[in-house]
Amino acid sequence: MFDNALPLDINPSTLALEPQPANSLLPDSRMNSDFILNSISEQKNFETILEQFTGLSNSLAQQTQLVSNDSLIQAGKPDLVINKMTTPTSATVTSTINFNYTIKNQGTASTGWSGGYTSFYLSKNLTLDNSDIYLTDDYSDTLAAGASRSESTYFYLSSDLAIGNYYILAKADEYNYVEESNESNNIFAKAITIQELPKPDLVISDLTVPSDAVGGDYLTIDYTIANQGLGSTDWNGSNNKFYLSTDATLTNSDIYIGSDYTYSMEAGTSQNSSAYIYLDETITTGTYYLFAQADGDKYIAESNETNNLRYKTINITEAPKPDLLITKLVAPQTVTAGYSLDVTFTLRNKGDASTGWYGSDTKFYLSQDTVIDANDTYLDQVSSYYVDPDTSSTEKASIALSSKLAGGNYYLIAKADGNNDLVEKNENNNTFYTSIQVTPSLDGYSSFNGYGLVDAAEAVAKALGQNPFPSVPNLGGKNWGADLIKAPEVWAKGYTGNGIIVAVLDTGVDRNHADLSSNIWHNPGEINGNGIDDDNNGFVDDYWGWNFNGNNNNTMDGHSHGTHVSGTIAGVKNDFGVTGIAYNAKIMPVKVLSDSGSGSDRGVAKGIRYAADNGARVINMSLGGGNNNAELRAAVEYASSKGAIVVMAAGNDGDSTTMGHYPAAYATQWGIAVGAVDKRNNMADFSNRAGGTNLAYITAPGVDVYSTVPNNKYDTYSGTSMATPHMAGVIALMLSAKGTLTDAQVRSILISTSENSPTASQTNSLSAFLSPVDMELTQSQFTGAATNTQPTWTRNDSEKSIFITGETVHISSQYEYEQASLTSFDQLTGLVFQSQLTNKEII
Structure with missing residues (x-):
């Protein structure tokens, strides 16, 4: 519409008599762009208004000299400026700035259908150029001549923004949607200081450790972690790590022994925590510096990254260890290939610690000499559990010999802790041997698998x-x-x-x-x-x-x-x-x-x-x-x-x-x-x-x-x-x-x-x-071995019967289907199997 649109209470009798300012004349097609008529349609809209309120005809409107090819009225122009901006004087990176600003049209004409866009920049000086950092822009609706409007918007300060002093530059009508009488007064500036985000600063403020500890045992470490910085750790916790060092400087060569996690901390707060750390039994005895390191993974950006450590001295003594050896091995002097070799051996623990639940696997070999090496024939192993210090255990084994084993003289070697599962006081005394003669099999029969697989x-x-x-x-x-x-x-x-x-x-x-x-x-x-x-x-x-x-x-x-x-x-x-x-x-x-x-x-x-x-x-x-x-x-x-x-x-x-x-x-x-x-x-x-x-x-x-x-x-x-x-x-x-x-x-x-x-x-x-x-190796379907549970047999002489395995009455003359168990435990055999069938009556 026209910038000087008439108010509804306008007096039409005076409209034509009002003196017109020089700049209200409308240009014809020969005049330059310093003058503006929005559109012929706007002219017609104006004539319609006149008719509605005065009943004047088009000829009367022409007498007002609003539109004429010969008599033109010059139009006014808007002039947009930012005359106020309420931004903070300082802000931190990663923060969002919400603020108000005032845009004013100090010109003599309306902005028309749009007030344009106001854009905001961060600049090191008062001049807007391509080096400045764009922040945001904000749209303004139409603004009448002499009118002003308060607007609000926001922008985000990126984490990668360099800290320092800046100007926030606000530029009205950024994209020149509005033709103004003055195009050089659109920028408004306000100073702001961009500060670093407050950071946490984690320290171990207190550390308590025992003066002595034993390798192979657990160690309790009590400590306090404090955030003496100005910022929170936010959602991040701190993974605090512990090391043993032979000096007061933590390096990559030092022994990591464990960690403890503490949760997010606000500025100025602290947390007390305890870490339960296992000291490996292989740690050499001696005096160490036990280091506690806050934020051991360096996940948290701190204001000071050099003050995370605290240490105390501790003396590590040797862990009690088992020491297994075979003190006796009894075997027949002669055995036939393919048959079982029955042996009895005594396993002794002469150390000062139990073998624990994992015990020891004693392995047996046949060798041409008294030293176990890759050329020897592995036979079998026997497991022993919880062998306590200074005790002995007599064990028996029935070892199946391959029917293809060559005849001759051998050494039967028994090796305690055959899989080297235990850390022992002495790792060099595990073997014991005796001489044995193997008679070759003449027909290939084995007490283990008979004649083997059918072909x-x-x-x-x-x-x-x-x-x-x-x-x-x-x-x-x-x-x-x-x-x-x-x-x-x-x-x-x-x-x-x-x-x-x-x-x-x-x-x-x-x-x-x-x-x-x-x-x-x-x-x-x-x-x-x-x-x-x-x-x-x-x-x-x-x-x-x-x-x-x-x-x-x-x-x-x-x-x-x-x-x-x-x-x-x-x-x-x-x-x-x-x-x-x-x-x-x-x-x-x-x-x-x-x-x-x-x-x-x-x-x-x-x-x-x-x-x-x-x-x-x-x-x-x-x-x-x-x-x-x-x-x-x-x-x-x-x-x-x-x-x-x-x-x-x-x-x-x-x-x-x-x-x-x-x-x-x-x-x-x-x-x-x-x-x-x-x-x-x-x-x-x-x-x-x-x-x-x-x-x-x-x-x-x-x-x-x-x-x-x-x-x-x-x-x-x-x-x-x-x-x-x-x-x-x-x-x-x-x-x-x-x-x-x-x-x-x-x-x-x-x-x-x-x-x-x-x-x-x-x-x-x-x-x-x-x-x-x-x-390719596949997991066995069978998840157990024979247990110590013995079957219960009852006698029924009235009928010698055959039963499918799993019947509740086990008869001494019983026969069964030879199908493997379907339940978790077979009361007859003591074997544990994986179920393959659905019939629950069978085992």
């Missing part, structure tokens, strides 16, 4: 009188068990178990499982469901085998164990699930245990005879117990005489021998006893060992085995139950290659081709079984 490729090749089959690529993934025992090498030669019946004496089999259904045996001499014993074998409608627990023909698996075992033996080779070791063999379901896992040893014996009489060439028994039963023994012998090979789980008790576990102990004469290993061919903690009595004990994969379970599902189980079907599958492959093999021949071939045999191929090594990925 399907070499076994089948030897059955055919051929050289070991060449290696093929691993299947990988969940088929690692087949890779480990070299089953794919046998498949590549065309031997897949075709024509071989494998009886599974277990909880039954889910014959409808998609990965098993085409490989389930049915009795060819029986018509299903006609109620007649068609083949006169004494069992009516045993079309799908027989249930010796319920004395009926229902062989379905209401548990899961038998189905899992069956998938490992003969899971169908397809594009899903699992592939069995003998994936073209047939599974004969023989149910000898109920769905809850109980049954009798008589039922198992009958199941063995049924399988042998009805064409089974391999009988898988992933079960066992502690009773040497004549009926069961006779059944095993009977099956072997009929050409069937019995394959028996070694047991999950973690025992040093399988000889107390039946029917596996019958492998001294018939069939194969099977121990469990993991994917790296390490013996499973839960697996019973072979023991000192030579029997056909061979190992197979039994840890984290993936296989079929009922209702078209799959799961991962562990146990010698899972190792046994791997072995059964290998024997089925052997028989599919050469069906005339007898029990004695199968035993002989497996023994001579397994890992430990002197005649086994040298390619039978872990690196030949596993892919580079599988060779």
Whole structure:
């Protein structure tokens, strides 16, 4: 609008008569920019106002000479100045300045639609130039001639701003939005001093330490930290550090012993604190300066960075230390490779401190001399706990010797604190040795793992009188068990178990499982469901085998164990699930245990005879117990005489021998006893060992085995139950290659081709079984070892029974599934396992 817009109470009769100042004339197009008419539209707006209040016509408005091409009125101009600014005389960096200022239009015309922007700068002088520091700007609305307005704004002083004296320069109409009558009077200045932000200053104002301390013990340090600066530490606390020095100057070579944290502090305050510091037992005895350093990490910017230290002297004495040595070592003069070496030794602590809870690991070596070095053979270690000062402990160990150990004369060396876990008074007296003679193993048998890992490729090749089959690529993934025992090498030669019946004496089999259904045996001499014993074998409608627990023909698996075992033996080779070791063999379901896992040893014996009489060439028994039963023994012998090979789980008790576990102990004469290993061919903690009595004990994969379970599902189980079907599958492959093999021949071939045999191929090594990925170390699934808890046995002579592991009543003649524990503690074996299954009845 016009700068001289009329007030609403204007008298229109006098409008034309008012003398017009010279500068109110409006220029025509020939005049220069010193004159201004905002717009023709503003002219028309003004004429409209006139009409509203006077009813005058356009011709009358023209008579006022407001607009004419020939008679022009000169316009006035605004003139903006800052005439007041209330900024502080001083401020600190990182502070925000809120202030007021007054802008005035001392010109003769309004600023129009905008009062422009006022900008603020920090300058070292009164002249605004490009070197000055921009602070902020503030917008002003329209301002009438002669009017002024008080405005407020703020700016922030950056932390990187140099301290010193400045001027705050305020410049009105910074961007020249307003055309003014005077463009040189827009700047207003006010002095300000920029000061440094007040800083804290942390000192250790008091320090109390004991005059004496012992290495290997804790030290209490009491101290006071004070902030004697002018500023707060804000949210920062102080990490105060402590050192030991041999002089009064703290350097990088001094011993850092610990720290203590104190929280944020306002200026002029202090805090008392105590630090509980452990003095390492390796610290040399002597007198030290104990330094306390405030703000030890230098996180806080202080006004004085040179006064953070305070020290006191302290005398460090030697820590009591244990001193372990072997004072006696008793071992047989002669031992056979592959068998256990039983030793007794005395461990003495002649020091003045206990070994503590971590105790000592005594390690054993076989050496050609009396000095332990990299050429010696490490055997085993025995842990001893809390050996107190000036006491002795007599320990025993049964050390498994490799069947591949070369015969000869050795020194058996025992080394106390074999892992150097303890700091001892004397680190040079830990060893003790005695002479021993090792007789070489003639057949490779080991009391630890029998004849070692089965090798399907070499076994089948030897059955055919051929050289070991060449290696093929691993299947990988969940088929690692087949890779480990070299089953794919046998498949590549065309031997897949075709024509071989494998009886599974277990909880039954889910014959409808998609990965098993085409490989389930049915009795060819029986018509299903006609109620007649068609083949006169004494069992009516045993079309799908027989249930010796319920004395009926229902062989379905209401548990899961038998189905899992069956998938490992003969899971169908397809594009899903699992592939069995003998994936073209047939599974004969023989149910000898109920769905809850109980049954009798008589039922198992009958199941063995049924399988042998009805064409089974391999009988898988992933079960066992502690009773040497004549009926069961006779059944095993009977099956072997009929050409069937019995394959028996070694047991999950973690025992040093399988000889107390039946029917596996019958492998001294018939069939194969099977121990469990993991994917790296390490013996499973839960697996019973072979023991000192030579029997056909061979190992197979039994840890984290993936296989079929009922209702078209799959799961991962562990146990010698899972190792046994791997072995059964290998024997089925052997028989599919050469069906005339007898029990004695199968035993002989497996023994001579397994890992430990002197005649086994040298390619039978872990690196030949596993892919580079599988060779990587993985955490064991088993989180404990045998404890001192002993099983509780009660006798029930009314029925010699077989139970699945985990039944609450433990019977002296009991048999169990050889599946590893599912709960945290197995009351029968004392072993702790990681749970893999969901059935809580089983352990």
